[in-house]
Amino acid sequence: MDLNNFIQQFVILAPPFLFALTIHEFSHGYIARLLGDPTAENLGRLTLNPLKHIDPMGAICFFLIKIGWAKPIPVDPRYFKNPQKDMLWVSLAGPASNLFLAIASAILIKLLLIFMHLLPQTVMLPLIQMVGASIWINIMLAVFNLVPIPPLDGSKILMGLLPRQMAISFSRLEPYGFIIILILFYTGILPKIIFPIIKFTQNIMVQ
DSSP states (O other), X not given: OOHHHHHHHHHHHHHHHHHHXXXXXXHHHHHHHHTTOOHHHXXXXXXXXXXXXXXXXXXXXXXXXXXXXXXXXXXXXXXXXXXXXXXXXXXXXXXXXXXXXXXXXXXXXXXXXHTGGGXXXXXXXXXXXXXXXXXXXXXHHHHHHTSSSTTSHHHHHHHHHSOHHHHHHHHTTHHHHHHHHHHHHHTXXXXXXXXXXXXXXXXXXXX
């Protein structure tokens, strides 16, 4: 990829990527706050400022391999009335917000295509590309985070559904979760599972 193509790709992908990450993490913090945990708010993370949520390594990986992540929102389950179940809702909030953004982007791109004659193509075409990127970026974040491997959201959702003792046993995988994810990714197992789901969901939304 030459420099011009990289810059063009960066300009198109960076805004929807940062917005998707920000809404994802904000949703975690917002639901946690509703359930009684002020940790994210006290640390200044209950904000729509993307600079508070971006993880440099996650951003670099997104532009290199199209899988990225944000700096996780801090959550303290000790504030919850029912820590196991409440963590399920907090964890589900992030992927759910991304699915909502993907649907909203799919609707918006249809409207832009209908009314694209109202603005110059030099404005409308990049905007359409950006909104189109928002669809698959948000689907990617939702699907990737639903993988039930610690520390991804899917693991905490699964722990919220498991019997207490099984959930405690499963949580012991967390120190090794990132290593497991890397192994599954670089052996091709994880991409073979999640990329078809991402493509299938995207095809449904853009029809």
